[in-house]
Amino acid sequence: MIREVESIIIQTICRILIPFIQLFGLYVIAHGHGSPGGGFQGGCILAASFVLIVVAFGLQEAKRRFSEKLVNLFSSIGVFIYAWTGWMALLLGANFLDYGRLSKILPADPVHARYYGVFAVEVGVGITVMAIMVSLFIDLVTGGEHEEAPE
Amino acid sequence: MIAEQFPALIIVFPLITALLINVVGWWWIRPCFYMSILALAVSFISSIGILNTVVTQGIIHYKLGGWDPPWGIEYVVDHLNAFILVIVSFIGLLICIYSKKGIEQEMPKKIPQFYSIYTLLVMGLLGMTVTGDAFNLYVLLEIASLASYALIAMGEDRAPLASFNYLIMGTIGACFYLLGVGYLYIVTGSLNMADLSELLPKLYHSKAVLVAFAFFLIGIGIKMAFFPLHVWLPDAYTHAPSSVSAFVAGTMTKVVAYVLMRVMFTIFRPYFSIELIPATTVLGWTAVAAMMYGCVLAIAQHDLKRMLSYILIAEVGYIVLGISMANRMGLTGAILHIMNDALMMACLFSVAGAIMFKIGNRDITNFRNQQLNKKMPFTMAAFTITALSVIGIPPTCGFFSKWYLVIGAIDAQQWVFAVALILSSLLSAIVFFKVIEKIYFKPREPVHPDSGGTHEDVVMDEAPISMLIPIYIMVGGILILGILSGKIISTVIQFAVPASF
Amino acid sequence: MIEYIIAKYNYWAYIVLMMIGFYAMIGKGNLIKKLLGMNVFQWAIILFYVSTSVKKGGATIPIIQNGHGPVTHAVDVAQYLNPLPHVLMLTAIVVGVSTTGVALSLAIMIYRKYKTLEEDEILQSEEYEALKPEE
Numbered sequence: 001m002i003r004e005v006e007s008i009i010i011q012t013i014c015r016i017l018i019p020f021i022q023l024f025g026l027y028v029i030a031h032g033h034g035s036p037g038g039g040f041q042g043g044c045i046l047a048a049s050f051v052l053i054v055v056a057f058g059l060q061e062a063k064r065r066f067s068e069k070l071v072n073l074f075s076s077i078g079v080f081i082y083a084w085t086g087w088m089a090l091l092l093g094a095n096f097l098d099y100g101r102l103s104k105i106l107p108a109d110p111v112h113a114r115y116y117g118v119f120a121v122e123v124g125v126g127i128t129v130m131a132i133m134v135s136l137f138i139d140l141v142t143g144g145e146h147e148e149a150p151e
Numbered sequence: 152m153i154a155e156q157f158p159a160l161i162i163v164f165p166l167i168t169a170l171l172i173n174v175v176g177w178w179w180i181r182p183c184f185y186m187s188i189l190a191l192a193v194s195f196i197s198s199i200g201i202l203n204t205v206v207t208q209g210i211i212h213y214k215l216g217g218w219d220p221p222w223g224i225e226y227v228v229d230h231l232n233a234f235i236l237v238i239v240s241f242i243g244l245l246i247c248i249y250s251k252k253g254i255e256q257e258m259p260k261k262i263p264q265f266y267s268i269y270t271l272l273v274m275g276l277l278g279m280t281v282t283g284d285a286f287n288l289y290v291l292l293e294i295a296s297l298a299s300y301a302l303i304a305m306g307e308d309r310a311p312l313a314s315f316n317y318l319i320m321g322t323i324g325a326c327f328y329l330l331g332v333g334y335l336y337i338v339t340g341s342l343n344m345a346d347l348s349e350l351l352p353k354l355y356h357s358k359a360v361l362v363a364f365a366f367f368l369i370g371i372g373i374k375m376a377f378f379p380l381h382v383w384l385p386d387a388y389t390h391a392p393s394s395v396s397a398f399v400a401g402t403m404t405k406v407v408a409y410v411l412m413r414v415m416f417t418i419f420r421p422y423f424s425i426e427l428i429p430a431t432t433v434l435g436w437t438a439v440a441a442m443m444y445g446c447v448l449a450i451a452q453h454d455l456k457r458m459l460s461y462i463l464i465a466e467v468g469y470i471v472l473g474i475s476m477a478n479r480m481g482l483t484g485a486i487l488h489i490m491n492d493a494l495m496m497a498c499l500f501s502v503a504g505a506i507m508f509k510i511g512n513r514d515i516t517n518f519r520n521q522q523l524n525k526k527m528p529f530t531m532a533a534f535t536i537t538a539l540s541v542i543g544i545p546p547t548c549g550f551f552s553k554w555y556l557v558i559g560a561i562d563a564q565q566w567v568f569a570v571a572l573i574l575s576s577l578l579s580a581i582v583f584f585k586v587i588e589k590i591y592f593k594p595r596e597p598v599h600p601d602s603g604g605t606h607e608d609v610v611m612d613e614a615p616i617s618m619l620i621p622i623y624i625m626v627g628g629i630l631i632l633g634i635l636s637g638k639i640i641s642t643v644i645q646f647a648v649p650a651s652f
Numbered sequence: 653m654i655e656y657i658i659a660k661y662n663y664w665a666y667i668v669l670m671m672i673g674f675y676a677m678i679g680k681g682n683l684i685k686k687l688l689g690m691n692v693f694q695w696a697i698i699l700f701y702v703s704t705s706v707k708k709g710g711a712t713i714p715i716i717q718n719g720h721g722p723v724t725h726a727v728d729v730a731q732y733l734n735p736l737p738h739v740l741m742l743t744a745i746v747v748g749v750s751t752t753g754v755a756l757s758l759a760i761m762i763y764r765k766y767k768t769l770e771e772d773e774i775l776q777s778e779e780y781e782a783l784k785p786e787e
Contacts, residue, residue, distance in 0.1 A: 035715060040746060069177055076170040083167050096159035098217035136753045143760055286740055293747045297754055304758055311761040312774060318755050319677055322690055326697055329744065333697070336737070337704050 003058050014056040021049040029126040030119070039122040043129025050134045059142070071135045078128025085120045154200055158213040158226045158281055161197040161236065165190045165274035169267045176263020184251055187266040191244040191273060198236040198277075205233040206642060212283075221346045227283030231486065231647035235280050235409050238490050242401045242497050243273040245621040249501055250394030252615045253508055257392050258305055265305065269398070272298035276406050285332045285418070286342050288410065289325065292374070295406075296321050299399055303391040313386035320383045324373030327366045334363035335418075347418050355423055364423075367414045368430065375407040375467055378441030385460040393504025396456060400463055401497030405489045408470045412485075415474065416649045425477045435475035439571045441468030446578035450585070455503045455513040458582065459496070462541065465575060466492045472568060473556050479652045481559025486644050487636065488552035494632070495540050495549060498625040502534045505614040505622070518589040526612050529619060531590050533626045538583035540629050543576045548633035662703040669696035683762065683769045687755050694748040698741045705734040714738065 029042030054062040086097040094101040099117025100110035108116065153160075168190035172183045204211060205228055213226040228236070247269065254265055275295030282288050300321070304314035336342055338359050339350040354360050369380070376384040388396050415424040424430050445465025452458040470492070473485025507513055510521060524531055540547035553572060560568035613619070632639065657664060669692060676689025707730065714735035716727060759769065766774045 038742075040742065072177060073174055076174045079170050080167065083163060087163070090156055090159065095214055095217050096156070096163065097215055100217060140753075140756050140760065143764070286743075290743055290747065293751070297750055300754055300758070304761065308765070311758050311765070315683060315755065315758045315762065318751070318758065319686055319690060322751055323674075323677070323693070326694060329697060330700075333701050333704070333737075 010056055014052055018049050018052055021052070022046055025049065025126075025130075029122055032122055033115075033118075039125030040129050042122075043126040044133055046126065046130040047133030047137070050130075051137050054138070054141075059138070062138075066134065068135075068138075071131050075128050075131035075135065078124040078126070078131065081124030081127070082121050085117055085124070089117075154204060155213075157197040157200045157204070158211060158228060159215070161194050161201070161240070161281065162274055162278050164193045164197075165270045165277070169270040169274065172263055172267040172270065176267065180262050183263045183266045184247075187247055187270050188244070190270055191240065191247055194273070194277060195237075195240040195244050198233070198240045201228055202233040202237050202643075205230055221341050221343050224282070224284045224287050225343060225345075226281050227345065228281060229647070230643050231409065231412065232280055234486070234643050234647060235406065235489065236277060238493050239276050239280060239402050239406060240273070242398060242493055243276075245624060246394055246398040246401075246497060246501070249397065249504075249618050249621040251617050253393050253504055253618070256508060257307075261305060265302070268298050268301050269395075272302065272398070276402055279406055280409060283344050284342055285335070285344055285347070289329050289332060292328065292407075292410075293325055295403065296325060296374075299395075299403060302395045303387050303399075306391040306395070308390075309386070310390040313383075313390050317383040317387040320373055320380075324370045324380075327370030327373070329370075331363045331366035331370060334359050334366065338363075344413065344418050348420060351418070351423075352420060355427060361428065364414075364419060364428070364430070368411075368434075371407055371411045371414065375404050375411065375471075376464055377467055377471060378437050378444060378464070381441070381464050381467075384464060385457055388460045388463070388500075389454060389457045393500070393507055397497050397500035397504060400459070400500050401493045404463065404467050405470070405493050408467065408474075408485075408489060411471070412474060421477070421649055421651050431475040431477050434471055435565070435568060438468045438472035438475060439568060441465065442472070442571060442575040443578075446575045446582065449582045450578070453514055453516060455506065455515055455586070456500065458515070458586075459499050459503060462499075462579060462582065463496055465579070466496065466541075468575075469553075469556060469572070472572070473559065476556075476559045476563045476565065476568070477652070478559055478562050479648055480555050480562050482648045482652065483640060483644050484552050484555030484559050486647055487548075487555060487640065490632065490639075491540070491548040491552045491629070494625050494628050495537050498533065498537045498622060498629065499541075501618070501622050501625070502530055502537070505530050505618050508618065509612060509614055515586055515589060518586070519592075524591045526610070527614060528611065530614050530622065533622045534590075535587055536626050537629060538587060540633075542580045542583060546630065546633050548629050548636065551633055551636040662700070666696050666700035666703070669693075669699070681771045683759050683771060687752065687759070690755070691748065691752060694744070694751075698744055698748075701737045701741050701744070705737040707733060 025042045025045035025048075027042075028037035028045055029039055032038030032042070050062065050066060053065065085099070085102075088105070089098045089101045090096050092101045092104055097117075099114040101113075102117055103110045103113035106113055106116060168186050172186050175186070176183050201211065211226075211228040212220075213228070214220070215224045215226060217223075247266075250265075250269070254262060258265065272295055275291050275298060278291035279288055279295060282291065300314050300318045303317065304311050332342065335347060335351075338354055338357060339347060341347055341350060351360065373380045388400055391399070415421075415430070442465045445461045445463070445468060449458045449461035449465070452461065466488075470485050470488050473481045473488060476482070503513060505527070506523070509527060510523075536547065540549035543549045543553040545551075553576065557569050557572050560566075560572065673689045673691070673693030673696060676692065677686050678689075680686055680689065709730065711731060711733045714732045716732075762774070763769055766777055768774060768777070
């Protein structure tokens with residue numbers, strides 16, 4: 001079991017910093033085309049913010065905010081977003097992952113539709129990576145025994 | 152319309168279903184099995200559709216994302232691909248049906264996770280077969296390998312250590328493959344297999360291409376469990392859960408053997424692999440050593456699954472021997488043997504799993520006391536027919552593939568290869584008759600005098616139907632596909648062999 | 653001779669790193685050290701790929717300069733590095749992370765069963781001997 005760090009300085013600073021870390025993670029996901037970043041990198045930063053919650057406030061507090069069922073659900077939702085974008089292209093008549101066809105349903109020409117398609121894919125990747133990294137961290141750090149922890 | 156999209160459907164359906172099982176498994180456990188069956192059935196139907204299209208219309212080029220080949224990823228399906236797609240998806244579907252009872256007994260708390268990872272494993276293998284891009288193959292190879300490490304570790308007590316060893320060795324193999332792709336990218340600038348085969352002939356004299364070829368062979372050899380690099384296989388396949396062993400033994404090594412054929416004959420033209428550097432000579436002699444080693448060590452084993460793993464090492468030796476003979480008959484024998492071996496190994500490991508399910512241990516010396524011929528007659532009949540196929544007795548399919556291999560060896564005037572093939576058939580006869588004798592002949596203990604002179608009738612306690620039906624479909628396949636070998640060769644395999652042979 | 657070593661220093665660095673990782677995978681007995689060796693091995697390959705994307709003539713990183721707002725000028729290819737190996741290695745890094753995750757989970761399972769992570773001790777421990785298939 002991970003207990004919280006009993007220092008008021010760390011808890012206050014973390015409480016202030018964590019929203020900004022998450023905002024920065026979302027920024028990195030969205031700006032992958034213009035600066036170093038992208039789906040995987042932004043997802044790791046978002047996961048790091050949850051790891052900070054675990055370290056500063058203890059495992060119980062983190063599980064209250066982001067329970068294990070939600071982690072599992074998020075890891076699948078990201079891949080569904082990715083696959084759904086590709087599937088829409090299939091349904092509209094082109095090959096798989098051909099984002100140019102999305103211009104039939106989105107109000108943009110094929111070039112910009114490709115840009116939006118890649119953006120949707122990056123968001124999906126970011127969500128999945130965040131969920132998997134949080135799940136990996138909690139499983140490895142507690143030795144797989146967090147299911148038996150008292151509520 | 153939908154027929155054009157089969158190459159994408161065959162990958163996307165299992166992928167989405169695997170993650171859907173992961174989500175649904177938190178609330179209801181019963182649907183997981185049926186969702187997995189549905190996804191694998193869709194893959195099987197798509198693979199039959201692909202084979203139909205390839206045989207009637209020619210090679211399929213599917214551009215992923217709409218981008219043209221050297222810049223985008225392309226899925227290329229020709230006769231060799233389509234053939235292996237059907238085999239892998241068929242065995243995946245059958246073993247999924249087979250696995251229901253076994254998994255409920257072995258790991259009742261991990262059912263959703265098992266089906267999710269199993270579907271991902273089948274998807275990885277199907278993707279490896281259908282892709283036409285060298286780096287995409289590495290990604291799908293790692294997906295399949297990671298899924299197999301996780302599945303093997305779910306087994307009995309010695310499984311985590313065996314899976315860890317497999318992980319370390321398998322990662323080395325995949326990294327060597329990645330290095331080979333990197334070297335080729337540096338000298339040519341392209342990752343597409345067809346593009347590489349156009350660009351490489353001018354560069355055959357360069358050392359980078361030679362080192363790339365060496366890296367490819369060693370990396371693929373580790374993944375395929377080819378003789379000196381086979382060390383991870385017996386432990387990993389013995390201690391895995393029975394359904395996992397049955398599926399992985401039948402398909403993983405065969406798909407990697409297909410990758411070897413792609414590397415040697417599509418990326419590097421046959422002129423390079425056969426005449427410029429004597430790769431086929433080296434592979435041929437090592438394959439002979441593999442066959443002898445596998446068959447001899449199988450005789451010494453007590454555990455049924457361990458014995459079958461060593462027979463698997465010998466079977467991989469047969470396939471590589473067929474590839475290395477460098478003539479039309481040998482390569483036909485190798486491709487036919489991929490199909491036969493997939494069915495035979497999956498069936499043998501399924502029978503071992505059924506025995507484990509009913510009796511609880513797999514020690515061969517104990518079979519005599521168990522009177523398995525009375526307890527499980529149908530399962531033992533299936534085992535005997537498959538054993539005859541491994542030995543190579545007509546009309547089972549094993550005979551026909553060995554026939555082509557021997558004729559190929561004689562055509563290439565390699566008399567030692569032909570003698571080695573026949574000798575290893577003899578050794579595998581010894582291996583299997585040892586087990587069959589223990590099953591079918593009476594126990595040696597004398598009848599107790601105080602039990603009235605009669606021994607109790609052994610009640611027939613057969614394996615459950617959901618296990619017997621896949622085993623019998625596979626046995627039926629072994630018999631029928633043997634008789635239809637000529638038709639299979641003339642429709643499909645004849646065009647899969649490169650034209651310059 | 654000297655310029656043979658210095659001009660191609662990236663290749664020498666990658667070979668040295670790869671051999672260190674390979675030795676750790678084979679020569680060390682502790683499972684976590686083997687895993688660290690595997691990681692060093694994979695990182696050597698990643699560094700090698702990334703180092704091959706450099707172009708002579710002072711190429712800069714593959715992010716369009718003055719790219720804010722609508723980009724109206726053509727991109728001069730010789731000015732930017734080759735971005736394809738970077739993209740391929742992004743995938744390879746993710747694969748490496750997943751493999752490390754799976755391997756660490758396996759190490760936890762092994763530790764819970766045998767209470768040690770040294771391979772010699774595991775092979776000789778009583779639990780391993782006791783788990784032979786029954787006679």
